[in-house]
Amino acid sequence: MTIMMDRTTTPTSWITRVEILHDDHAEDLLTPEALDFIAALHEKFACERDAILSERQRRRTEVDNGRDPRFDPETAWIREDPSWQVAPPAPGLEDRRVEITGPTDPKMAINALNSGANVWLADQEDATSPTWQNVIGGQRSLREGIRGTLTYTSPEGKHYAVTATETPTIVMRPRGWHLVEKHVRLWNREGDARLASGSLVDFALYAFHNSRALIAAGRGPYFYLPKLESAAEARLWDQVFTFTEDHLGLEHGTIRATVLIETIQAAFCMEEILYELRDHISGLNAGRWDYLFSIIKAFRTRGGRWVLPDRSNLTMTVPFMRAYTELLVATCHKRGAMAIGGMSAFIPSRRDPEITERALEAVAADKRREATDGFDGTWVAHPGLIETARAEFDEVLGWAPNQIGRQRPDVQVTQADLLNLDCPGEITDAGVRQNISVAIRYLDSWLRGTGAAALDNLMEDAATAEIARAQLWQWRTQERATAEGHRIDLPYLEEVLTEVAGQLPRGEGDRIDDAIDLVREVAFGETLPTFLTLPAYANYL
Missing domain, CATH: 1.20.1220.12 (Malate synthase, domain III)
Known part of the structure; x- marks a missing residue:
């Protein structure tokens, strides 16, 4: 079934119609007002999105031709100016010591909301297969979870409901700038259509339907931003946030973001990303797995020391990963932002106590390292790991909500450090x-x-x-x-x-x-x- 919504346009409007190619009984979410907001965001920002994606390709070509990523000398003034800071922690984001990550289907959403974590990364990106059912179903789970009405009954008849008296702060992760939503088409005056941005669809539906309910609950519309590769991409998000605040009548700075530093390009412009989003940013996250993928992809044709061994050897203690995380903590705390650690992939097993014991030991060691290095919080992928992670951060943070005040003047990371891919191990x-x-x-x-x-x-x-x-x-x-x-x-x-x-x-x-x-x-x-x-x-x- 197709939904068509014709817009009331002005002489400067170029989107005249929004087409939904699969409604999935989503009239509660795909209201005319919500669709008009999606169109307004694309009308304002689609061309800039196209431009930053073209710029991505240009930079990748430069790396392919042998030019290494570097700290940009033209933005040195941002890095060298000691005066600027990001906005103070937003309500519900003062203490982020344990964040649980996961998809937004009803069962997983309820488990996350009952988990006891400080934050739930409600993932519409890497942990969600972007079927239209998942895209819309995830938005519905979030909407109902925010309003305390989310329930689920499994095919086997097991009933799930949110029972926690205090639920985690929700930080939603939309899809990256490079992804489209092929079920949403935007038509112009000439009768041409383009696919909508997955980022803007995910962001628009969540912000439009939930911002006021979140604020009323003492929190706010918060987002994890994935796959950024430049300060210009952060600037575009900042413009989207400001436009949305004006459109929805929210105070400037109400929307907050945490940026995942999960590309080698972003590692060289952490301060610039913080600067561009300084009114709207809460912190940076060390997205370790995407970061490893980014390095392999960036240097895929170089040969020699750029070829890494088996994934099992790519731990957080190898030189280039150590440099990346140390720089992230030092950069965040220098600017008053939080540094959030990454996700250890180990999970417990209900059937095998030995596997569970090994998983808990590995997670404890990983989180102990992060807390000792100065991270303010960390990710886990399973509720059974929350107490293990919290214990390690409690040991370091005590009663303090974070350790932003802990500066790291000892950290002096260079281009060579970030690109030192010497790593023990073999390909087997x-x-x-x-x-x-x-x-x-x-x-x-x-x-x-x-x-x-x-x-x-x-x-x-x-x-x-x-x-x-x-x-x-x-x-x-x-x-x-x-x-x-x-x-x-x-x-x-x-x-x-x-x-x-x-x-x-x-x-x-x-x-x-x-x-x-x-x-x-x-x-x-x-x-x-x-x-x-x-x-x-x-x-x-």
Whole structure:
């Protein structure tokens, strides 16, 4: 079914109609006023979005041609000016020591709201497969959760409801600037249509329907911003926020953002990102898995020291990851912002106490390191890890809500430090097999509508799948061999893929064959697609 909404236009308007290609009984969310707000955002910002995506490609071409990312000398004045600070912590974001991440389907939303975490990262991005049902269903879960009316009954008859007397502060993560929403088309006066921005659709529906309810509850419309690669991209978000505050009649600075530093490009402009968003930003997050993927992707053709070993060797203590997190903490605290740590992928197991014990030990060590380094909070992917993470931050923070006042003048990170990819470890047959297995199984889950999947006692999302397929592509095109002596070429990869696929359980409704085709496209092809979700979304959902 299609919904068409004709707009009342002015002489300067260029969007005359909004078309929804699948309504999914979403009249409560896709109201004429909400659709008009989506159109207004695109009318104001779509061209600038196009421009920043073009600029992304230009910078990537420069790196492909041998120019390393660097601290921009033209913005040195921002980094060297000691006078500016970001806005103080917003209501509900003063203490962020434990944040639970996860998708926004009703069951997971209720579990997150009951979890006891300080913050819930309500993820409409990497942990959500962007089916229209998930996009709209997630918005509905958030709307009902904010109003205290969210319930869910499983197919087995189990009833879920929010029972916590104090729920986490919600920080919603919309899709990145590069993603579109193909169920929303915007028509101009000439009769031409363009697909809507996934970022602006996610942001618009959440802000439009929930801002006033959140403010009335003593919090506010807060967002995690993913995949930024430049200060210009942060500036665009800041403009979106200011426009939205004016449109909805909110006080300037009510909307707050936390930016994920999860690209190598963003690592070189952390202060500039904070500066552009200074009235609207609460902090930065060390998005470790996407950051690793970004590094592999950026230097995929360089060879030599730019080729990383098995993912299991890519810990937070290797030099380039250590430099990145130390710089993030020092930068945030210098400007009065919070530094939020990343997600350890380990998860507990109900069936195996030994797995649970190992997971708790690994998470405790990871969070102890973050708290000691100065982070103000951290992520976990499972409610069973919250108390372990909180204990490590309580040990360092005590009764203080954060440690913003802890400056790190000892941190002096250089370009060479961020690009020091010397890393112990080898490429192994097991590493190749694991990457292929994770990529297939995760994409099977994603294509079936689930964007966060527990695989081999690790929580995998789009970011970790990106690492798996990017490593396969780089190892093959850089003519690497495994420690066991196998040349990583197409015949070898096809042999391993066939072996792995043959061991996977099949069932009604599985998408394993589609997932295999996708792995061949995004990992075995001549070029490396910038994101695996682009062809997956365009051709398979």
